[in-house]
Amino acid sequence: MTIHKLMVVGAGQMGCGIVQSSAASGLQVILYDITPARVQQGIANINENVLRDVVKGRRSKEEGEEIVGRISSCYNLEDGVGVDIVIEAISENGQLKEDLFSKLDSICAPNTILASNTSSLSITRLAAATKRPHKVIGMHFMNPVPRMPLVEIIRGLATSDETYTSVSELSRQLGKTPIESGDYPGFVSNRVLMPMINEAIFCVYEGVATPQSVDQMMKLGMNHPMGPLALADFIGLDTSLAIMEVLQQGFGDSKYRPCPLLRQYVHAGWLGRKSGRGFYIYE
Secondary structure, eight states, X not given: OOOOEEEEXXXXXXHHHHHHHHHHTTOEEXXXXXXXXXXXXXXXXXXXXXXXXXXXXXXXXHHHHHHHHTEEEESOGGGGGGOSEEEEOOOSOHHHHHHHHHHHHHHSOTTOEEEEOOSSSOHHHHHTTSSOGGGEEEEEEOSSXXXXXXXXXXXXXXXXHXXXXXXXXXXXXXXXXXXXEOSSTTTTHHHHHHHHHHHHHHHHHTTSOOHHHHHHHHHHHHOOSSOHHHHHHHHOHHHHHHHHHHHHHHHOOGGGOOOHHXXXXXXXXXXXXXXXXXXXXXX
C-alpha cells in the first residue's frame, strides 16, 4: 500500500513535527486536535519553522511555499475518512488513546492504517480497541521530529506484514530510518533511556550532584549531546513520569520506580521547557 495522504491527531510538539516532515516529503497532511486553538497555533509554528529554513538558505522560497501548501487543518475527526494513514500523537494516556483508536476505527476506511506515536504503551492493547488490529502499528518518532532520523516501528500481536512494510516505506519517504522493536513496555528506546534519566534525577534527589554537574559529566565524559536532566526537561517531566510508570507497571520490577523528586516536580507543575521550569528555568 502506497501512502499519499495522512492525518496527524494531536497538535503538540510531536504532532506538528510529524506534519512538517510529512509535508516536506511531498505528502498531503491534515492536522487535527480536539482544541481548535492548538491546531491554529500548530500551523503557525510549522509555518515559522519552514520560513526559518528559507531564511537560512536550507530551502528555496518556492519549496517553503509548497510545503506549507500541502498542510491543511481540520476540527472534525470525520475529515480523516479519506486518508491512507492516521498517526496519533496525543498525550501518553492509555485510555485516551484507546478511545481515540475506537473512534478512528468507526470513521476511517477499512484499508486505513492506524499508527500511534506512543513512546511506551502497548500497541496490541490499542489494536484491541479496533476491528482492524492487523492495520494498527506503532510509529514512535524522536523529538525534534524534523531533525531526528529514527522511527521506532512496533508491531502489535496482530499487525500484518503488509502494514509493517507500508509504514517502513513511509518512514524512509520521510527521510527516516525505521528500526523494529518488540511490543514491550518502553520498547527499546525508552526502556534504555528513561531509567538513565531517572537515575540522574536520583543523583540530584540524594544530593550526589547538582543538575548542572550531572549533565556536564554525561556530556563531557560520555559524549552525550545533551545531559539527561536537560533532556528530561525537553521531553517533559510529566511524559517522563508517565513512561517510568508504564515500565514499572509493565515489568513489576522496582528498578523502574520513578524518583520521588520527579513525581514532586510534576505535582508542582514544573514540567520542563513547556512550563518554563523543570530542572532548569527557561525564559
